[in-house]
Amino acid sequence: MKKARIAVVGAGGIGAAAHLPAITALAEQAELVGIVDLDEARRAEAGERFGTDKLYSDLAVMMEEQHPDIVVLATPPHTHEPLAIQVMRAGAWVFCEKPMTGSLASVDRIAAVEAETGQACITVSQFRYSGGARQVRDKLRSGEWGTVLTGYANTSWYRGPEYWETSWRGKFATEFAGATTTQAHHAIDLLLWLMGDWSSVAGFADTLDRPIEVEDASTAVVRFAGGGMATLLSQVLSHQQETRIQVTAQKATIDLETLYMPLMDEWTVRQIDDEGQSQVVSDWAEPEGEKQAHREQLANILGHWRAGERPELLVAEARATIEFLTALYKSAATGTLVKRGEIVAGDPFYEAIDAGGPARAEAKK
Numbered sequence: 332m333k334k335a336r337i338a339v340v341g342a343g344g345i346g347a348a349a350h351l352p353a354i355t356a357l358a359e360q361a362e363l364v365g366i367v368d369l370d371e372a373r374r375a376e377a378g379e380r381f382g383t384d385k386l387y388s389d390l391a392v393m394m395e396e397q398h399p400d401i402v403v404l405a406t407p408p409h410t411h412e413p414l415a416i417q418v419m420r421a422g423a424w425v426f427c428e429k430p431m432t433g434s435l436a437s438v439d440r441i442a443a444v445e446a447e448t449g450q451a452c453i454t455v456s457q458f459r460y461s462g463g464a465r466q467v468r469d470k471l472r473s474g475e476w477g478t479v480l481t482g483y484a485n486t487s488w489y490r491g492p493e494y495w496e497t498s499w500r501g502k503f504a505t506e507f508a509g510a511t512t513t514q515a516h517h518a519i520d521l522l523l524w525l526m527g528d529w530s531s532v533a534g535f536a537d538t539l540d541r542p543i544e545v546e547d548a549s550t551a552v553v554r555f556a557g558g559g560m561a562t563l564l565s566q567v568l569s570h571q572q573e574t575r576i577q578v579t580a581q582k583a584t585i586d587l588e589t590l591y592m593p594l595m596d597e598w599t600v601r602q603i604d605d606e607g608q609s610q611v612v613s614d615w616a617e618p619e620g621e622k623q624a625h626r627e628q629l630a631n632i633l634g635h636w637r638a639g640e641r642p643e644l645l646v647a648e649a650r651a652t653i654e655f656l657t658a659l660y661k662s663a664a665t666g667t668l669v670k671r672g673e674i675v676a677g678d679p680f681y682e683a684i685d686a687g688g689p690a691r692a693e694a695k696k
C-alpha cells in the first residue's frame with residue numbers, strides 16, 4: 332500500500348494523545364516523517380515515545396528536508412492560519428485541529444490559498460468519524476426517518492482553574508473564543524451535520540465564573556432551512572460532565588449520551604410501534620468495530636489521498652460551522668437574531684469570531 336508521509340506540528344495535549352498514536356496505529360498506510368514543536372522537552376519526549384529522531388523546531392526546515400504529503404496542525408488556534416498557509420504553499424495537505432481559525436476573514440484567506448495551491452486544508456472534526464455518527468446521518472439524510480424536526484446539543488463539561496494555566500487558553504488573542512468554540516465545537520458541528528443547513532441563530536454568551544476573557548458558557552436557539560429547530564447549551568462549569576445530542580425526526584428520536592468520543596453503543600434510536608408505544612430499535616445500524624475517532628478521520632483522509640481524490644471537510648465545508656459560531660456570538664453581543672449569510676466583509680464579526688467579546692470582558696472589569 333502506498334504510504335503517505337505525515338508530519339505533526341505540536342506535540343502537546345492532543346498531538347501526543349491522539350494524532351501521533353493515530354499515525355503509528357495506521358503504520359501500513361502512513362509514515363511519521365517529522366515532529367515539529369517549539370518546546371524542546373516536548374519534542375524529545377514525543378520522539379522517544381513515537382520512535383523518531385526527525386525532530387524540528389522550525390516548520391520550514393522540516394518541510395524542506397522531509398517533503399511530507401500531509402501535515403497535522405495540533406498547535407494553539409492563533410497559529411493555525413499562518414501555519415496552514417505555509418504548509419499548503421510548501422506543497423502538502425493540512426489536517427488542522429479545530430477551530431480552524433478565528434474569523435471568517437481568516438477562513439476566506441485559508442480558502443484562497445487552498446484554491447491557489449490545489450492543496451487541502453481539512454478540519455479535525457472527529458465526532459463525525461466516531462462510532463455510529465455517519466450511520467445516523469445517512470439514515471436522516473435518506474429520509475427513512477422522515478423530516479428532521481427538532482434537536483439539541485448539550486456540552487456540559489468541567490474545567491477547573493489549572494486548565495487555564497496553559498498560556499494560550501482563555502484569551503481572545505490566542506484562543507479567539509471560549510466554551511462554545513473550544514469545547515462544544517464537536518457537539519455543535521455534529522448536530523449541524525445531522526440536522527442540515529442552519530438558517531438563523533439567537534444566543535447568549537458570557538463569562539459567568541471562570542477568571543478568563545473568553546466565555547465559559549453560552550446558550551442558543553437555532554432554526555434550520557428545512558424548518559427544524561434546536562437548542563444548544565455549551566459550558567465548562569458543570570460538575571456532571573456529559574455531551575448529549577438528540578435529534579427527533581418524524582419517525583425516530585435519536586439520542587447520543589457520551590463525553591469526549593462517541594461510541595456506537597452510546598447512540599439510542601427510538602420509534603413508535605404499532606401499538607403507539609415508544610420502543611428502542613436495536614437493528615438501526617450495521618455493527619462496527621471499535622473506533623478511535625481521530626484515527627478514523629485520518630484513515631478516511633488517507634483513503635482519499637491514495638485514490639488521488641479531494642478529501643472531505645475542506646475549508647468550504649468547515650466554514651459553515653465557523654459561520655454558525657460567529658453568528659451565535661454576534662447574536663449574543665447585539666441581542667438580535669442573526670441570519671446565515673449576513674456576516675460579510677465590513678461587519679466586525681467577519682474580522683473576529685467573537686468581536687463583541689473584548690468589550691464584554693472590559694465591561695466586566
Ligand SMILES: NC(=O)c1ccc[n+]([C@@H]2O[C@H](COP(=O)([O-])OP(=O)(O)OC[C@H]3O[C@@H](n4cnc5c(N)ncnc54)[C@H](O)[C@@H]3O)[C@@H](O)[C@H]2O)c1
Pocket residue numbers: 340341342343344345346367368369370373405406407408410428429430455457497513
Ligand atoms: N479535537 C479535539 O478533541 C481537541 C482536543 C484538545 C485540543 N484540541 C485543539 O488542538 C489544538 C492544540 O491544543 P492542545 O490542548 O494540544 O494544546 P497544547 O498547548 O497542549 O499543545 C500545543 C503544542 O504546540 C506547540 N506549539 C505552539 N506553537 C507552535 C508553533 N508555532 N510551531 C510548533 N509548535 C508549536 C506547543 O509548544 C505545544 O507543545 C487547539 O486548537 C485545541 O483547540 C482539539
